[in-house]
Amino acid sequence: MSVAPAPRNDTLLASFERAGYLRVAPSILQPAGPFLDLSGEDIRKRMYLTTDAQGRELCLRPDLTIPVSREYLASGGAGRPQGYCYLGPVFRQPRAETGGASEFWQAGIESFGRMDTAAADAEMLALGLEAAAHFGLSEPIIRMGDLGLFSALVAALKLAPAWKRRLIKDFNHKSSLAQDLDRLSIGAIQAQAEYQGVLSALAGSDPRAAHALVTDLLSIAGIAAVGGRSVGEIADRFLDQAALGASATLPGETRALIERFLAVAGEPDDAAAELRAFARDANVALDPALDLLESRTGFLAARGIDVRRIHFSTAFGRGLDYYTGLVFELHDPRARVAGQLVAGGRYDALLTRLGSATPIPAVGFSVWIERLAQLQG
């Protein structure tokens, strides 16, 4: 049973439409693949899955971001700026620990193709705040992060490619990467004593030499190439490993740098100033990412939002691997309901992974209708 359709929800959607967002209603039954590809297999246990007569895996939509993105790509206008809004039920198996409803309503906005990143980001947070206010919550707790900053830091660090991949992946999947840095090590090197000779032979050599060496190794072992990765990919990884050198753990000064970076939190303006100082001290180039942070804060202030109320943290993430930039969540300051009331962010890489030939910027947010309605009693 679901509570949602109420006049208040329709007026919320009407306000989104007045702001220029086209209302869409994607079908409830969706192909399961895109959700599993983009949100990770972990979402499988939360989804209601079924199979059609042709054996295709379908699901009841667990959110609307991916269905709306697919609709935009199919619209023929893909690449051009277009914003959508929606309201409807989504379906997730309740968590064993917390229980909760298996069907609940979400409203939201997805904005595609806008090149004015900072302004579009600011508009999403502003509209999210309006949605909360629409349900009588005028001063929610605002949590904000920016995955672009961490990506910029990792890109600027002098680290082997294997380390860079690892850090970005773990940031996306753990909200507390800082606590995790201790345990982080790339175990591969120690485990591969027998390839130590190969690795030292490869250190500093070029991809062609590595390719030839791997080809020889495989043919000596009598292994016919089978499965997924090419000889070139295997050779590249040996080169990566050789570049890692003898150290399987993160270099101490790099770790200290990352920890200092992830400790930066506070009002966005203060955080930006602190990060500028950090970038100077550490001699890492974060300018474009910091310019965006400051510019976004400027747009928020221009929209009349008191930016001192925003809790910005470099370590804040939403645990979904499709976010690439801004992430935010709105919470009840009196903690009457568990979980976020409104949440969203920027996901510039998602449309490419859904099949777009060119990258298309995208940003949006979702509103948890029942949670907000519950606050009103």
Next chain:
Amino acid sequence: MSQPFTIAVPSKGRLQENAETFFARAGFDLIKPRGARDYRGGIAGLPAVGVAYHSASEIVDLLAQGSVHFGLTGEDLVREQIADAEEQIIFIDGLGFGHANVVVAVPQAWIDVRSMADLDDVATAFRIKHERKMRVATKYINLTRNFFAVHGIADYRIVESAGATEAAPAAGIAELIVDITTTGATLAANGLKMIEDGVILRSQANLVAARAAQWGSAERDIARGVLDRIAARKSANAFHEVRTRFARCDDALLAEAKQRFEVEAPFGGPTSSGMLTLHCPPRHVHALASLLREKGADHVAVVELEYVFSRTNALYAALEAGLSSVSRP
């Protein structure tokens, strides 16, 4: 009223043969009064117990629902099909057959991949290079997801596979697999190798009880009787009985035998005339007999045991402990 006490038994294949042998050894003759094709049966001499024949996978569902009391099935299926298995069922005992490991296996050509940490790195690199995730063919969707999560691996997709999973990489349907293996020979024949720390589960056939079944005093009495015979047979399998009698047979000798050969003296130490009965693991029987003769025995008789009934019943104790621990929500 409630359903009769029911034991679910695999209905086909090696597992069925092994299950029937297992029951026969415990002295239970499985009967099908209405003919061999019937899927309902019983146990000769135990009219209160019904036997239901199902596939190993259906047995797991029946256990989860509580529509049978006991079931014989593979631990791999239980853990795959029931989230939080221990909340729904009680593992009473591993039965020593149906051994299989659920393992992660990758193409042999991936000579740079030995550990799950390697696989984690390769998975992310693969996603970045190919703009899609590595595919894992398996029928063990839940086991795979939980194991990969423990190792922090996020960049993969599961492709459900109903059969011939080990052929999936060569067929281009998946990059790697999670499957059962006993010797690894099938993996090797398909150009695959196990990941060193990639054993998800060491599985065997298990005797399993359903928490959700009716467990009144009548059912518990039946269960106690059934488990008593199974436990007695299990103890009997673990030992041969060794008997001897000689004058210098004393407590010091008994202590030495216990220490060296893991023997038990179920009926106490040597009598005044030097009579001694020992239970000895089969692998130590000859060494024990040699020791006894060194110390003065003229004859040592060894017999296989049929049953060893004991006052305590570890299997029934496991059931009781399981039933009284935190019950289902």
